Amino acid sequence: MLQISAFKRVVIWGVCFIGLLFAMPNAFYPRVERHNDAAKAIEAGDTSPETAADYAAWPNWLPSTIVNLGLDLRGGAHLLGEVQVEDVYEARVEALWPDVRDALRPLRATVGTIRLQDSAPGELRVRISQPEGMEAALEAVRDLAQPVASVTAAGATDLDVRAEGDVIVVTLSEAERLATDERTLRQSLEIIRRRVDEVGTREPTIQRQGERRILIQVPGLGSAEELKALIGTTAQLGFHPVVGRTSNPDQDPGLRNEVLPSIDEEGVYYIIEKLPVVTGEELTDAQPAFDQNGRPAVNFRFNPHGARKFGDYTAENIGSPFAIVLDGEVISAPVIQDHIPGGSGIITGNFTVEDSTQLAVLLRAGALPAEMTFLEERTIGPELGQDSIEAGRIACIVAFIAVLAFMAASYGLFGMIANVALLINVGLIFGLLSVIGATLTLPGIAGIVLTIGMAVDANVLVFERIKEELKTAKGPARAIELGYEKALSAILDANITTFITAVILFVMGSGPVRGFSITLALGIITSVFTAIYVTRLMIVMWFQRKRPKTIEV
Incomplete structure (x- = not known):
């Protein structure tokens, strides 16, 4: 009771x-x-x-x-961004050219000369001088295809290869595009989360909305512009061979080259090779530092694979300049004075302490795989x-x-x-x-x-x-x-x-x-x-x- x-x-x-x-x-x-x-x-x-x-x-x-x-x-700040996955398609197809060229070289007697053609975004077009060898050429290029890394696309390959007259056209398959979309969104979410966490904000909301959109809400942040500056920067870092310098931004750089402006030197443009020797994806760490003159800089270190490529390139190109490119601008173009083993170095430029700290944060967090366009922004x-x-x-x-x-x-x-x-x-x-x-x-x-x-x-x-x-x-x-x-x-x-x-x-x-x-x-x-x-x-x-x-x- x-x-x-x-x-x-x-x-x-x-x-x-x-x-x-x-x-x-x-x-x-x-x-x-x-x-x-x-x-x-x-x-x-x-x-x-x-x-x-x-x-x-x-x-x-x-x-x-x-x-x-x-x-x-x-x-705080509220952003709704859309990931431009088409950028990934384009970069992926452009990177196929060396492999396609190497696959066709043993067939020179059959296909004749091999020339890269101007292509639409997301396409790789290669012309051969002997169209009668097209079947052999298509077979060789199709051998480059890999299975799509997706459970829902079992048995599919990542490349579509077809002929248009004497031109081989290579594009990503539909299954690979869908798998790429998913990977790109996941990678973008993770990188944005790492960038926001580096700033030390409290309980941010970062989540996917729909197929290509990402919602970002960061309480306590000053403004949406501040958040856009952090999120919107792609931090695409690359180390590119330098072909030459020019003062004309409209100069024809030649095939597989591009003209990029210099951050430090007003009116100076560099002609560089499009394909980098090493990319920011192979960075393992980046920290703000100061150079020997006491100016703000950023120390970096590559993973073993990147360190080996960087070391081999510097050993073979002593006396030649190479460009450090960040988001389409040359931030530094030093001359290689000696072999740089170990995969570490320093990025110098016209930085403030805040700039070097921000750049180190972006490089540590990694590069966004594709550009983001912001559809909605709000400051509360x-x-x-x-x-x-x-x-x-x-x-x-x-x-x-x-x-x-x-x-x-x-x-x-x-x-x-x-x-x-x-x-x-x-x-x-x-x-x-x-x-x-x-x-x-x-x-x-x-x-x-x-x-x-x-x-x-x-x-x-x-x-x-x-x-x-x-x-x-x-x-x-x-x-x-x-x-x-x-x-x-x-x-x-x-x-x-x-x-x-x-x-x-x-x-x-x-x-x-x-x-x-x-x-x-x-x-x-x-x-x-x-x-x-x-x-x-x-x-x-x-x-x-x-x-x-x-x-x-």
């Missing part, structure tokens, strides 16, 4: 205490946030007095995990975010007051016990959000407000069931016990179905929908816990102390 073991009581109150303890730092949000930022700065080597003061603003023995605020609450100011927080706070307070007043008026003392459990419930929600590192958005606040209204449903079911049992002339202890037992199935059924809905919203939704589903799901868990265990324990403790002959619900 209304007995709860000491062990269960300790567990119930222990869970409530731990949950409220982890929720407590959110009541001192600015102070704890400064403490956490200072802790990271100290780990990075910052020993300034201001950092030490911020670190001491919150005791170390207390939890310091807080709920992360989303873009709509903190303010911190004032608007603060307005959203205030609106959410007002909504929570109004919901609280209304629910507390209704429960107290409807169920008296039992309603007041349910109100205390409701306060504990909200504290547990914030404790869980803090522990799992969730991001709270405006829809998430809506989920909490909804939870406040739903949290008392289980108590209403129990209290109404106790009323029914009291009408059958059972004693108060037995009525309370039966009320909880018989209401349990209805409570679980109602909350399980809502929890399933929250899970579906989380799996199928994105952005704000997920924020709503997380707080809704956590609210259901804490509501069931407080209704079944916390309110029951409080009623049992009251009943055992007062021993009333009758009760009024």
Whole structure:
């Protein structure tokens, strides 16, 4: 009869205490946030007095995990970009020319001379002087094709090879294009995530939308332009042989060459070979540094494959210039003075300290595989975010007051016990959000407000069931016990179905929908816990102390 073991009581109150303890730092949000930022700065080597003061603003023995605020609450930058996957097709097909040339060379007696022709983007066109050898040429080029690396394209190859008169036309197959699209989007997502993480922002949202689009939301960042500067830079680094210099940007560079401007030398253009000796993809590290003259620069290091190619090239081309090209501009064109083994070097140029740091970040994160065009950009100011927080706070307070007043008026003392459990419930929600590192958005606040209204449903079911049992002339202890037992199935059924809905919203939704589903799901868990265990324990403790002959619900 209304007995709860000491062990269960300790567990119930222990869970409530731990949950409220982890929720407590959110009541001192600015102070704890400064403490956490200072802790990271100290780990990075910052020993300034201001950092030490911020670190001491919150005791170390207390939890310091807080709920992360989303873009709509903190303010920040929002971008919707589209990846231009056609760039990848073009680069991939252009890179096939050396392989096609090498495959046709043994057939010179059959196909005659081999010449690269001007081609449309995504096509490689090669003319042979003896069309009667076309079948042999097509067979040789088709042997270059590889199976498509995709489960959905089993048996397909990556190249389509056909003849148009005396011209061999090579394009990517449809299956390879689809597989390339998927790889390009995945690679772009990962590189963008690494670039944003390098800046140290809190809880960015980076996710795919549709076939070619990527949504990027970074709370706390100054503006969309700042985010575009970080994301939009492709950081395509290459080390190219130099053919010559010119002051005419429209000069014909010759086949497989291009004219690129110099960053340091105004009006100077370099004619370089299109195919690089080494690319930025073979970099393993890049760090900001200073050259021998104390000017900002960037140290770099290649992987073993890139180091070998770089070392061989410098050994064979001593006295010749080579161009370091970043995103279509020559940032440096030094003359090779000696063999450079080991695969490490330094990039110098007209950099500031900020420029060299930014370049090192971009190079470490890797090159975007294709250009991104931004379809939508938005900057949400911190004032608007603060307005959203205030609106959410007002909504929570109004919901609280209304629910507390209704429960107290409807169920008296039992309603007041349910109100205390409701306060504990909200504290547990914030404790869980803090522990799992969730991001709270405006829809998430809506989920909490909804939870406040739903949290008392289980108590209403129990209290109404106790009323029914009291009408059958059972004693108060037995009525309370039966009320909880018989209401349990209805409570679980109602909350399980809502929890399933929250899970579906989380799996199928994105952005704000997920924020709503997380707080809704956590609210259901804490509501069931407080209704079944916390309110029951409080009623049992009251009943055992007062021993009333009758009760009024």
